[in-house]
Amino acid sequence: MRFTDLLSKYIFSVISYFYILLFSYAAVSKLLDFENFRIQLGQSPLVSAHAGVLSFAVPIAELLIAGGLIFKHTRFISFLMGYLLMVMFSSYIYFILHYSSFVPCSCGGILEKMGWQEHLAFNIIVTLLGGIAIVTERYRRVSGLKNVKWGILLLVLIVLTAFGILSVGILFRSSESLIHKRNPFVRQFIPFSAHEQNRATLDFNSYYLAGADSLTVYLGNYTAPRYVTALDTSLIISTSFLIDIPKEISFHRSAKLSVVPPQFFLIDGHEPIVLRGRTAKWKIVEKYSPDVFFSKSAVLDSVHLMIRTRNEANGESVLAKLSLEDNAVTYYPHILERQLDGVFDTDGDLLYQSDSGTLFYLYRYRNQFITTTSEVTTNRHHTIDTNTRAKLTFATLEEKGQKKFAVPPLIVNKSVALYKNLVFVLSMQRGRFQSLKMWRATSTIDVYDRDTGVYYSSFYLYHIDHTSIRDFMVREDRLYAIAGSALVSYKLEEAITKHYH
Known part of the structure; x- marks a missing residue:
């Protein structure tokens, strides 16, 4: 046997054993920790929308390639598929590093200790080894370099490389569209x-x-509605204040404080009274x-409120504009939509943004929020x-x-905060591929x-x-939240604030 034949056989055998070991290990480690692997794919900024299919397809493909490399008759085609898979893995990491909105945590297994750059380098080396194995296997099959059809072999490798890169690109684009526009x-x-x-x-x-301005956060107290606590950012x-209420004004303890600097309001819709x-x-x-x-109110200006009240004709909940000076009420029956009874099923949070003139309503028991900037136009959007x-x-x-309620209702959205053009929804439902432990x-x-x-995205706030969290609001790059007996401020990073406009 010629030396070149012996060398090619040795090279091919070493790469074959390495590929079998690598793909077998990769597949088994994914299957043994399948739920974690599935969650990792679900959190990927590139393929999260396809995580359900890919979580099964990837380890199955790795096992098939490893098995095919064992047998002589399937060895060549298995190396071609292994080469394609490694091109796709390398392309995935390249897109993560250069085109992704963020870089997620690394994968598990023995490669978990690698950074993304090191992981990319490792994948490229493994891909090149696959290419070398394909060339040496072809050389051994046709018995000599002069019999190798280099043009065809090079074309096959180019097509596989292009197909692998293009496939990852298509997965990336389709996942982006699904996540941000048609999220499952x-x-x-x-x-x-x-x-x-x-x-x-x-x-x-x-x-x-109860409200905030650029320098101060204001807190109200359900059990002592006359007391106001003001904290710096x-x-x-x-600092604490006691609201001075003239003796001739009867005051109900269920009133809620709303601070809209430079004014404040004490509002009780059950009394009803507005101070x-x-x-x-x-x-x-x-x-x-x-x-x-x-039952709900939002301050529009010093003499107008948007309220949620009852429609006298059918008893259902309806939004209305209340003029405090003359008690005039203008009803907008087209905004809230009845599904079951028109009362419980339309429950939710009512807010108003004075800077944009936007009225906002988030349903509690369904995946929808409503915005309107006029008395006619109403836009309806769905949460994920x-x-x-x-x-x-x-x-x-x-x-x-x-x-x-005969049984506890399924709460979809617990609370909401608005700032500029962003809506921050405190969700009560666990998403697909979301870690149960973190949830x-x-x-x-x-x-x-x-x-x-x-x-756009989601983020976690750890329990205090x-x-x-039972209440929160957002001002500029700060999120303020109350949980138990603690008030916490969080810094929102550019990944969130870059969407402001």
Whole structure:
């Protein structure tokens, strides 16, 4: 046997054993920790929308290649498929490093200790070894270099390389479109997009966020509605105020504070009563007694509220504009849409953005939010949750004539915050490929564009003293959240704030 024949056989055998070992290990490690592998693909910025299919396809392909390399008759085609797969793996890492919105955590197994650059270099070397094995195998089959059809072999390798790169590119583009426009409830978590900066311990767990300006965060208290706590944005300096209410004004303890600097409001839709004052003195200067009861309110200006009240014609919930000066009420029955009873199924959060003149409503039991900037135009957008209809079961108490929930309702969206064009939704539902461990230990915030409904990304906020977030708001690059008896400020990184406009 010629030396060249012996050398080619030795090279081919070494690469074959290496490929068998590599692909076998890769496939088995994925299958043994399948759920974690599936979650990692689900969090990939490139292929998250296709994680369900790829989580099965990749280890199966690796096993088939490893098995095919064992047998003589399937060895050559298996090397071709192995080469293609390595081209795809290398392309995937290249796209991650150069075109992805963020770089995720590395994969598991023995390669977990590698950085992405090292992983790319390793994959390129393995790809080149596959190419060398293909050439040496072809050389051995045709018995000599002069019999090798180099043009055809080179064309095959070029086609495989181009196909591998193009396939990953197509997966990337289609996944991007699905995630941001037609999301199948796959969250895209950007690492370190929000991290804790400061924390203040509150005396009670009855505080809520009442408003903010560029320098101050204002807290109200459900059990002591006359008391206001003001903290600087670093949550270090705290000042308390007692709202001065004239004795002739009857005051109900269920009133809620809303601070819209330089004014503040104490609003109780069950009384109903609206008290207004200025933050400079924290003294009530005006009292309004609306003729309509309401369950939600948002301050439009000093003399107008948007409210959620009852439609007298059918008893269903309806949004309306309330003029405090003359008690005039203008109803907008086209905004809230009935699914079951028109009351419970339309429950949600009502907000108003004065800078853009946008009225916003987020449903609690279905995956939809509504924006309107006029009395006519209403835009409806969906959150990535797939619950398009409220899942509610009712029971009627015949003696009292009351309707209540027969079973606990499925809450889709717990709370919401707005800042500029971004919508921050505190979701109550676990997404596909989302780690159960992380889901139980954190609160999940999903970020959308207010005007287009495009989903951008999500981020975790860890529970504070094993307590989830119950209230939060966003101002500039800060997110303020209350959990238990703690107020925490988080810094939002550029991955989130770059979407402001």
